[in-house]
Amino acid sequence: MIIWKDILKPISIFVDVRSTIEAVIHHFADQNIDIVFVTEKGTLIGYCTKELLLNQISKASDLTQLIQYKNDILKVPQYSPVEFYHNVSLMIGINAKEEIVGYTTIEQARHHINELRLKDINLLLHGAGVGIVRTNVDYQIEFINETAENILGISSSFLLLRNYKTLLTNDKNLDKVLEGETLISVNSSINFKQISGNFYPLQVDGNITGLVHVFFSREVFEEAVQELDFVRNLNSDLQAVYASSQEQILVIDGSGRIIRVAGMFLKDFWKVETPEKIIGKNIDEFSKNNIFQPNVFDLCKKQKKKVTAIQDSAGSSRVWSVATPVYHEGKLEKVVVLSRDITQQSSSLKDQSEKDADQALHNRQEKNNKEKRLVYRSKKIEQLVIEIKRVAQFNSTILLEGESGVGKEVFAQKIHTASPRNNQAFVRINCGAIPENLIESELFGYEKGSFTGADKNGKAGLFEIANNGTLFLDEIGELPLNMQVKLLRVLQEREVTRIGGVRPLSINVRIITATNKDLREMVNQGDFREDLYYRLYVIPFRIPALNERKEDIFPLSIHFLEQFKQMYDIKKSFTPEAIEVLETYTWPGNVRELQNIVERLILLTEGEWIQREHVLKYLYGEVKKKKKQLFVLELMPLKEAVEELETQLIERGMQKYRTADKLSKVLGVSPATISRRIKKLK
């Protein structure tokens, strides 16, 4: 709201009503003013302007005549809002004590108010990047805001009073604006700058006094549209990939400059503490200084498509990255890189000697690719590895328990490689896979000619082969009872005698056994010897099911992907959405099932990318087809089996349908039943 005080001017000269024309002429000449105020006995009664005085002079016979004055004056409180009245040409502002504080002519007041309004609008529009130019009816520029100066690249001192019509180039007739027309969305150029905006007639008291041009830079506008487009694309990209907070999302502009980092920040990877330290830098800097390799931005730019790579950083960090290019009108606008850490948990806890040992181990593994790498990120496995490494130093017998496919054999190998025996043999035998009549000769060997069909030179048993090394007896629960006795004897006496032989050989073997059975229960049932059980159950470790350590699914998936890519010489990768499906599956077959699924996905899907739909099809598609079939892998008490089935149905169902209400419809029970069961499960 504009008040009178905002636009009042101070009164400089008062003259008495009895002043002569000559005296007033002196005032005008001496003070260089346009108006004098006329008083009578100290009270303001009127005013006399230069024009009025000149008029009097032209008609007066002599200059000693008294002045004439006008009295169309209105007194207004200085703090009241500006309003205009008919038949009044001059406003006098007064304060609360009725003292005169200033004046304004109506004409000046209107001009002032327009100016103030424009200033307000200007302030408002400045932030929005809108330029304003106002001209009079001769197209002379009378006002130009700061934004307009910036957009046009010309200062107001140059532009003021210049003819706007001749400076501007467009295909519209601006005279129409002065006739009262508004021109909308007109593209113009001035000083080689492209602008777009509207022309409005400027009306004062019903008269057109000029035009106002409100505009913005087309360049900036187009950038904003592109940005909007990009954000839209990015949003949908991010929506899809940003489901979990374990990802680092990097936005890099077309020149390689890092613009944004979202999600988690992989400090170990960048070797800096905060995202601010990398924002604004060129990604090239990091790869050139070998902070990490390869540079996925470069790959993406060169190949002009979405790429994926495993990036290793100078430290111990390793990430899996997918780089997606964003194009606008054929030009590379941005690259969005999504990365996930696949560094093994423990590496950050390792000291240098451990790292060296790991490197040595890795080199050996490279040579002997039969040896399997233990891949993990979960705290559970990290803890297990720490414990396993500790006991690996001693010769104690170790029992590995866990569901089928959890990786018991890989752990057995890990124990061996972490032990002082790591330069000796690691020998594995699957007790469930060898015919009963051959187990004995396999384990203990035989002398020449000891039985029909035997090698005529005789043969060393696995105990002998593993001497000084490690013997891994897998599926120990499958060992027949008679063999259990013999094994017990070997373990007690630490010597073996070949079949048909007489001389016992002393052996020094570290025994690791594994089972997916409940050995204690087998002892209770009389299927496993109690004395052997206690011999083997010296240091037991339970390997958790994959379902209990979901953090491992991602690095394992990438590990198998890389393994099979190499094995089959196929180029293929997962989309982040595909990974998400793998991570939410329950994996009843554990790591082995995951490994199989990855192999099938690599071999059987078309195209370079393994998509979400492919994974869904391989994980759930078949289940749908064989909808009504249930497979029982092993015998167990009925009550336990029913509970297990219920648990699996509810877990899988809740993952898919999210609410008890929806799931209840699929399972054909009431939502209350589902909720009760969920509570029980928790």
Ligand SMILES: Nc1ncnc2c1ncn2[C@@H]1O[C@H](COP(=O)(O)OP(=O)(O)OP(=O)(O)O)[C@@H](O)[C@H]1O
């Ligand atoms: N943590 C892991 N890192 C890498 N590979 C793994 C891991 N765990 C399991 N695997 C792989 O998964 C497959 C199954 O593992 P493994 O044979 O060790 O399981 P298991 O528990 O011994 O199974 P079973 O009880 O049926 O003998 C193997 O090919 C193994 O290499």
